[in-house]
Amino acid sequence: MTATVFNLPDLGEGLTEAEILEWKVAVGDPVTVDQSVVEVETAKAAVDVPIPIAGVVARLYADAGSVVGVGAPLIEITLREGAGERYREEERAGSGNVLVGYGTSDGASRRSRRRAARPETAPVPVSAPVPVSAPVSVPASVPAPKPGAEAPRVISPVVRRLAKEHGVDVAAIEASGPGGVVLRRDVEAAIARPEPPEEAPDVVRIPLRGTRRAIAEKLVRSRSEIPDASTWVDVDATPLVELRERIGRADPDARVGTLALLARICVAGLRRYPQLNAHVDAEREEIVQSSRIHLGFAAQTGRGLVVPVVRDAQSLTLAELAAALRRRTDDAREGRLTPADLTGGTFTLNNYGVFGVDGSNPILNHPEAAMLGVGRIVDRPWAFEGEVRLRKVAQLSFTFDHRICDGGVAGGFLRFVADCVERPELLVTHL
8 A cells, every 4th residue: 555645735815824723533543535634723713624535544744733834744644545546636636625614712622622632652553452441561571761762651552541531741650660661550640649739930921823823913014004093983872772772672583783783884984985995005006995895893702803704795784784793793703714704804893892991092904994993882971952961972983094095084984973873864865
């Protein structure tokens, strides 16, 4: 039988590398065509990588937690008879396998999977599985380690599994077996021994990888390339809150929330001020203005801040827009976003009021030209119809690329949004 090496495929969206999160196979495991063999994390999302050949795993080229470049060796497969020619045909035709995206997911579970995926020792071929209840015997002929050579640690898969299940580092165990071999009784003694309390480190170093690194690079690029400016205004959001409640009573199935109403106002504002639905092409020294509104909205998830995009928002009704926002939000929380779901936006709505804050000076989502921020809606004294009353008040902030427009357009857009919040009936004339 022959062996072939499968390289990390092109993951799309201009991505050049990925971090190994979890191997789903081990050396010696059989694999089938299109079987997912590894989960990797890119700067955009987490994806399962399928393999286009069948055979037996001969080698894994990277450990969990390491970064692999696109086109670099990933896994070596001993081919089954007849599989080599099929793989060469697929290589010539190009990969047709689907990379399944997981997007955002809980960071703690990712870290636990990475720890579990790191082998404590090099795998040792075993001719047959040993029952857990069977006593572990070590041959007396195991030679003593040579000076300078690393002594063997674990031979029995039972001992290795027991150590892994209880989180015991076999490298730190005092071995009692011949030739420095760790026996089952050594692991059991380590399990029974109480662990000393860990002292909190003075400094914690967290690798800037994956989504966190992508966010950092994008924010630095935004601040270094875009001369942004901000303006803001306080608004009486009482009419908007009342409209949301009336819609809820009239059509509960529509499930129209405040975010959907604000998104609909933004779409109307961008149709009135299309200069803001644009970005600057620095290489060509051009302003690229789009007639289609791909509305992004900021969402906080376990993997950090992401901006899912609702495409062609200008063609959606209020109910359709509300449903699209719910789907994207659910996908973000459940980790189903793909890289395509997080790119291509033309304008961003940032509802930071959900964090209980009133205002912000956000950084633009490069290369977009504008972002509307919405603070929390709270009861405040407000002059209303000649009297001071408690009203639902919020602060709106608007950040824009000063290369795209000047204060007149930016102020006009923000004032239009504020007027629609205070008088939602204005939306009817801009549907």
